[in-house]
Amino acid sequence: MSNTRSAAVIVIGGGLHGSSTALHLARAGVPALVIEKNYVGRHASGVNAGGVRTLARHVAEIPLALASRELWYRIEELVDDDCGFEQHGxxxxxxxxxxxxxxxxxxxxxxxxxxxxxxxxxxxxxxxxxxxxxxxxxxxxxxxDDAAADPYRTTLAFRRKAASLGARFLEGVRVHEIKREGGQWAVATNDGVCTAPVVVNCAGAWADRIAAQWDEPVPMQPISxxxxxxxxxxxxxxxxxxxxxxxxxxxxxxxxxxxxxxxxxxxxxxxxxxxxxxxxxxxxxxxxxxxxxxxxxxxxxxxxxxGIEAAMPDEIPVIGASLKREGAFHAFGFSAHGFELGPIVGQIMSELVTQGSTAFPIAPFNIGRFSKT
Structure with a gap:
């Protein structure tokens, strides 16, 4: 990698939510750069049970889960792969x-x-x-009307489709520090510095470390x-x-x-x-x-x-804009049931980045719910 890479948006983490965010951004004409410390689908996204499940969801997640299930019904149109999708309830x-x-x-x-x-x-x-x-x-x-799919195949399908539409993926590159400098984010990695005006934190079981750098500590627990x-x-x-x-x-x-x-x-x-x-x-x-x-x-x-993934104490994720940093967004902490939500979370993050808002009810997922002040 050259010493400096620039992009319109940097997505940290190449799991399903990161790859879905990159895909939906690409569909909106915004080519993202995805930085993944291992390979796409290495942890939670590639090794889960593959449930496309609206059943027994937390009440706050139900609108997102039902909307995401509609995208799953048309998954081949979205990513050019049926992802092993089977609908048997x-x-x-x-x-x-x-x-x-x-x-x-x-x-x-x-x-x-x-x-x-x-x-x-x-x-x-x-x-x-x-x-x-x-x-x-x-x-x-x-x-x-619930279903199941192949998680690793799904994550790779989102990655391939995003790349075909202009997203770039850096695998085997580890993010160390993220600083805001003159209206741009400078993302320091073990292989140089990448810059972008917008950063999306999809770092899974390591996302709390990025949130902490933005003065937004969260009581996240890595689970396996x-x-x-x-x-x-x-x-x-x-x-x-x-x-x-x-x-x-x-x-x-x-x-x-x-x-x-x-x-x-x-x-x-x-x-x-x-x-x-x-x-x-x-x-x-x-x-x-x-x-x-x-x-x-x-x-x-x-x-x-x-695999290793992130759990929150209230068992629902963090989805939305940073409250402390401009041009920063979070999507992590899916607490062992994020696979089904992957398609819609990518759409939501793309809307937040490109439009500044989303019609989906994401207030319960605000990172500020863990603030002690």
Whole structure:
């Protein structure tokens, strides 16, 4: 890289939200420069469960999730790749009366707010849809129009499409310091200085360090959700199955393998960017799977992995303009459920940069909610 690179916008972080921001900026005629310290999709964006999920979202996220799902329905038009998108719905199952009560309360809340995307599925209907599920399951809360996709393929598709429209990507380049100098941002990296009037912080589990440089400290925690995948099995499941009283995300992919997640966490070293699987926690997750799907006792686990991502104490992200610095914006802290939001967050960030505002209700995601003053 030459000593100095300039761009209209610099996006820090090449995950799905950074690549989506670059794509939507490019569609608006603004070629961004994306700086990624590893490679696109290395951590949260490439190694998650791939849920295109509006089900059981935080109330503040629902408008964004529903709008993003509409973009997912047309994902091939957006990025020239279907991203492995499969629409079979998602169901949060009730294993006992406490689960039933919790899900029914959730349904009443959705109805009171005018939302109809979550509906109740009784036990007979659930077993008709998923014959291999345990007969003790009492029913579930379903978002029948939800879906799933391939996370790494999706992130690369956004990167490729953005690049085809003029965005530039610097991979293997680490940002050290960001300073405002004479109406421009000077972004110092291990490979020279890049400049732009606007910077977007999409740095995932490292985004708090950038926010701190802008005098906007946040109580962000790096986390490392674990995933398992089995060898191929005969087809038995179409929708994504989620737990209620205990953590579970469970789906069978088109190739027959079964993907198991749910937020159980690995040990991590953020500075070393390394993770270590917690086999005790994986064992607990495996027991949940076998109790819900008894035939899974015969499944063979092929591999396990964990990426590193950012969690906020209120479990919703930071999206919006910096309150302390001109020409600075944030999109991070998606707390293990940001994949579905990727398409719409890129659109929102592009609107904020190019128009100064967005029609989407992003006030709950303001970084100022963590300020003590």
């Amino acid at each position: 998602q169901i949060r199952v009730a294993e006992n009366e406490a689960d039933v009560a919790a899900l029914q309360e959730r349904l009443r809340l959705m109805q009171s707010l005018g939302y109809t995307h979550e509906t109740w599925m009784d036990a007979d209907e659930l077993r008709a849809l998923i014959p291999r599920i345990a007969p003790t399951v009492r029913g579930g809360l379903a978002a029948r 959700p674990m995933m398992l995948v089995t060898l191929r099995m005969d087809h038995f499941l179409d929708p994504v199955v989620l737990g209620t009283g205990r953590p579970l995300s469970f789906k069978q992919r088109a190739n027959g393998t079964v993907l198991i997640g749910g937020g159980r966490r690995a040990w991590l070293d953020r500075d070393a960017e390394s993770t270590e699987l917690d086999f005790r926690e994986l064992g607990a997750g495996a027991r949940t799977v076998c109790e819900l799907f008894p035939h899974m006792k015969e499944a063979v686990v092929n591999r396990g992995w964990a």
